[in-house]
Amino acid sequence: MQPSKDIVRLLEIMAALRTPGTGCPWDLEQDFATIAPYTIEEAYEVSDAIARNDMTDLRDELGDLLLQVVFHSRMAEEAGEFDFGDVVNAITAKMIRRHPHVFGDAEARAAGSAKGQWDRIKAEEKAEKRAARIARGEDPEDHGKGFLDGIPVALPALTRALKLQQKAATVGFDWGEAAPILDKIEEEIVELRAAMASHREAEIADEFGDVLFAIVNLGRHLGVDPEAALAGTNEKFRARFHYVEKSLSQGNSSLKDATLEEMEELWQAAKTRA
Numbered sequence: 001m002q003p004s005k006d007i008v009r010l011l012e013i014m015a016a017l018r019t020p021g022t023g024c025p026w027d028l029e030q031d032f033a034t035i036a037p038y039t040i041e042e043a044y045e046v047s048d049a050i051a052r053n054d055m056t057d058l059r060d061e062l063g064d065l066l067l068q069v070v071f072h073s074r075m076a077e078e079a080g081e082f083d084f085g086d087v088v089n090a091i092t093a094k095m096i097r098r099h100p101h102v103f104g105d106a107e108a109r110a111a112g113s114a115k116g117q118w119d120r121i122k123a124e125e126k127a128e129k130r131a132a133r134i135a136r137g138e139d140p141e142d143h144g145k146g147f148l149d150g151i152p153v154a155l156p157a158l159t160r161a162l163k164l165q166q167k168a169a170t171v172g173f174d175w176g177e178a179a180p181i182l183d184k185i186e187e188e189i190v191e192l193r194a195a196m197a198s199h200r201e202a203e204i205a206d207e208f209g210d211v212l213f214a215i216v217n218l219g220r221h222l223g224v225d226p227e228a229a230l231a232g233t234n235e236k237f238r239a240r241f242h243y244v245e246k247s248l249s250q251g252n253s254s255l256k257d258a259t260l261e262e263m264e265e266l267w268q269a270a271k272t273r274a
Helices: 007-017 032-051 055-078 084-098 106-111 117-135 157-169 179-198 201-222 226-250 260-272
Strands: none
Touching (some): 007 055, 055 084, 084 117, 157 201, 226 260
16 A cells, blocks of 8 residues: 555555454554543644644644544444544534635625624534434533533643633633732642641642642733743753753763752753853
């Protein structure tokens, strides 16, 4: 089998990999749950390639992400649920519907993109899905019982915290300004100290989570995205630690042999660099 730019070839490859008896044993034993972590990982690798401005890697990582869509679609087809064509049809229908100012009739195009139009159309789609579930005899309330239940659980925790706070704020459940949140953070830290003194692991984890949640809230009020901020700090830490490692190597030493005091001195030197 030869590579091709035609999506059909990728679908054929996945079908071959999932064919019992002749396919790949690893691919055959996978299901939606086991593949889901890889799907998330590939999305992060796409983001990483973009951050590095590496177009070669971006091309390859987008291919890996596309493979995840094909993989899930193949498993759904085997289960008699839907196939890749249904996925493509669903997203094309959604994009056409959500952009009437581009794909609609002359009147819709002339009206342009009205404020709130995207949210209105999404609300209509949600209502249609709810009606479809009722028609199938399903309980629509099983798909979200509360105001915040629409925020995906699979999001990175910091991002999900931000989105939960943002949505709650739309109904007025929010601090009026950033300053009081600093007091809340200090309050949560006091509670964390008390939990640490108790040596109860579950309580410590719970209070630690409260501190993080409060910090995300502060960032939201300051206009700071928590994921982006932490990503920047992660890279800063990596660069400074690499400076420590490189400096030790130049001095015929190593991370393994250096004392904490030696590494701290080099760390402080790294902080003074641009």
